[in-house]
Amino acid sequence: MALVHDWLNGMRGGEKVFEVLCELFPHADVYTLFYESNKVSPTIRAMNISEWWVPRHFPFLRRYYRYLLPAFPWAIESLPIENYELVISTSHCVAKGIRPKGGRQPFHICYCFTPMRYLWDKYDDYFGDWKKPSSMVMRLLRRPLQSWDVKSNANVSQFIAPSEYVRQRIQRIYSRDAIVIPSPVDYTRFASIERHPQDYFLVVSALEPYKRIDVAIAAFNRLGYPLIIVGTGSEKHRLSQIAGSNIHFTGWVSDEELCALYAGARALIFPADEDFGIVPLEAMAAGCPVIAFRKGGALETVSENVSGIFFDAQHPEVLIEAVKRFQSMTFDESVIRKQAQPFARETFKRRLAETISKLASIPLPHPS
Numbered sequence: 001m002a003l004v005h006d007w008l009n010g011m012r013g014g015e016k017v018f019e020v021l022c023e024l025f026p027h028a029d030v031y032t033l034f035y036e037s038n039k040v041s042p043t044i045r046a047m048n049i050s051e052w053w054v055p056r057h058f059p060f061l062r063r064y065y066r067y068l069l070p071a072f073p074w075a076i077e078s079l080p081i082e083n084y085e086l087v088i089s090t091s092h093c094v095a096k097g098i099r100p101k102g103g104r105q106p107f108h109i110c111y112c113f114t115p116m117r118y119l120w121d122k123y124d125d126y127f128g129d130w131k132k133p134s135s136m137v138m139r140l141l142r143r144p145l146q147s148w149d150v151k152s153n154a155n156v157s158q159f160i161a162p163s164e165y166v167r168q169r170i171q172r173i174y175s176r177d178a179i180v181i182p183s184p185v186d187y188t189r190f191a192s193i194e195r196h197p198q199d200y201f202l203v204v205s206a207l208e209p210y211k212r213i214d215v216a217i218a219a220f221n222r223l224g225y226p227l228i229i230v231g232t233g234s235e236k237h238r239l240s241q242i243a244g245s246n247i248h249f250t251g252w253v254s255d256e257e258l259c260a261l262y263a264g265a266r267a268l269i270f271p272a273d274e275d276f277g278i279v280p281l282e283a284m285a286a287g288c289p290v291i292a293f294r295k296g297g298a299l300e301t302v303s304e305n306v307s308g309i310f311f312d313a314q315h316p317e318v319l320i321e322a323v324k325r326f327q328s329m330t331f332d333e334s335v336i337r338k339q340a341q342p343f344a345r346e347t348f349k350r351r352l353a354e355t356i357s358k359l360a361s362i363p364l365p366h367p368s
Contacts, residue, residue: 001025002081002106004089004098007034007065008049011041012206013278014113017162017183018090019043020349021111024356024365025088031079031098033072034065052079066234069118070141073097073148086360089156092116097152107360110156111181111352114166114275115173117210119146150174158359160352162276163297169275179355182300183276184348189255190285191337193263200226201323202265202288204258204279205272207233212271212293217243218316223323227269228261262286267326270298271314277301280308284340287333291322307331307339 003025005018022030022043030044035051052075055062068075076094081087082101089095092113100106119142150173153159159178161167167178201220205211213229220227221244229239229249240249253261262268268283268290276297280290284301290308292298302308309329311322357364 001028001086001088002031002084003028003047004031004076004079004081004087004091004095006032006091006093006095008032008044009034009036009039009062009065011039013183013276014090014092015040015044016186016278017111017113017348020184020345020352021088021090022047024349024353028088029084031081033075033094034062036062050079069093070137070145073145073152086362088356094149094152096156097148099155105155108155108157109160109356109359110153110158111160111162112166112170112178113162113183115169116145116149119149120173121169160355163300165297165300166275181348181351181355182343183278184345185278185281185285185340185343187281187285187340187344188346190259190262190282190340191287193259193286195263195287195333197266198264200228200265201267201269201291202228202230202261202283203269203271204230204261204282205270207231207235207239209235210272211235212273212314213239214242215271215314215316215319216269217247219319219323220244220247222316223320225323228265230258230261258282259286262288267291267308267323269319269323271319272296273314274298281340281343284308284336287337289326289331289336291319291326301339301343303339305329307336 003021019041030047030049033052034055035049037045072094076097077099081098084106087106087108089110091110093116096110153174159170159176161170161178161180162183164180167180170176170178203216224246227247230253232251262283265288268288270280270290270292273296280298280301283290284307290302292302292310294310294312304310309326311318353365
């Protein structure tokens with residue numbers, strides 16, 4: 001068996017799904033384009049991991065991997081994957097496009113976090129500024145990359161999606177159906193947090209264009225309420241320049257620090273049109289209500305007026321109105337926590353193991 005992941009250089013939502021696969025199949029071989037051992041969990045580090053040959057020979061490229069996007073289709077197809085009966089890929093970029101060598105093709109299950117955002121629905125968020133060199137290049141390469149993305153799904157025997165929202169996108173873009181198994185939240189850890197709400201609001205997110213953190217910043221610049229932003233990314237410099245003195249950037253924090261921030265936050269602000277969204281579930285598991293944009297995966301996890309509220313447009317004025325409305329409401333911490341319980345990691349692990357066993361006709365994995 002082989003496991004394939006786009007890149008292993010952090011422990012975001014996708015890597016937490018991949019970590020579960022490593023627990024289920026600890027003896028599988030792992031293939032990825034970029035690997036930084038100090039940035040992943042001990043469970044992943046314990047695997048037999050093979051990295052694309054380019055960063056092995058030119059390590060500095062690991063810092064600039066995003067700029068190599070046009071080469072990723074060729075890179076993923078060049079990975080030396082052969083003589084496997086089962087391949088499981090976890091993909092938001094090109095991992096699903098692996099091309100096993102040899103005559104017999106393995107059964108390939110893809111847990112698809114989303115069809116490539118940069119090429120499809122979120123293209124303008126990433127490359128809308130036509131003056132940037134990267135945007136000029138992508139204007140030429142977008143169609144060839146889209147063509148490869150569609151054709152490469154022929155290598156996939158069965159898709160699994162984290163949400164109904166993503167299942168519909170897979171159907172629309174790839175003309176394929178998918179089984180929905182929602183991504184996991186570490187419910188036990190966050191549910192043990194004792195709440196002590198303070199006066200700040202919280203954002204936990206990669207600082208990337210499509211996350212629309214700029215909407216939250218613009219809204220809280222005007223509200224004047226304290227806002228803590230956890231995360232980093234390509235937008236960090238720009239966002240810090242437009243943020244007022246009431247907004248504090250922490251970068252990425254430890255698990256213990258994140259738990260403490262959820263414990264004290266009045267609410268989580270979630271302005272993204274997200275494919276699924278682990279962060280709202282973490283907040284809800286901790287008893288923290290959510291103020292979310294009414295679109296995408298949040299609609300499948302947040303229950304309006306029970307575990308949070310929605311706002312209808314990614315615009316500061318609309319978010320300001322939602323925050324003011326939230327101020328007049330009360331929420332039951334225990335009810336909020338119960339909203340997240342069905343998405344617990346143990347439930348995800350069991351459902352994923354049963355689905356893989358059934359699809360691939362293999363014994364149900366029982367990891368230690």
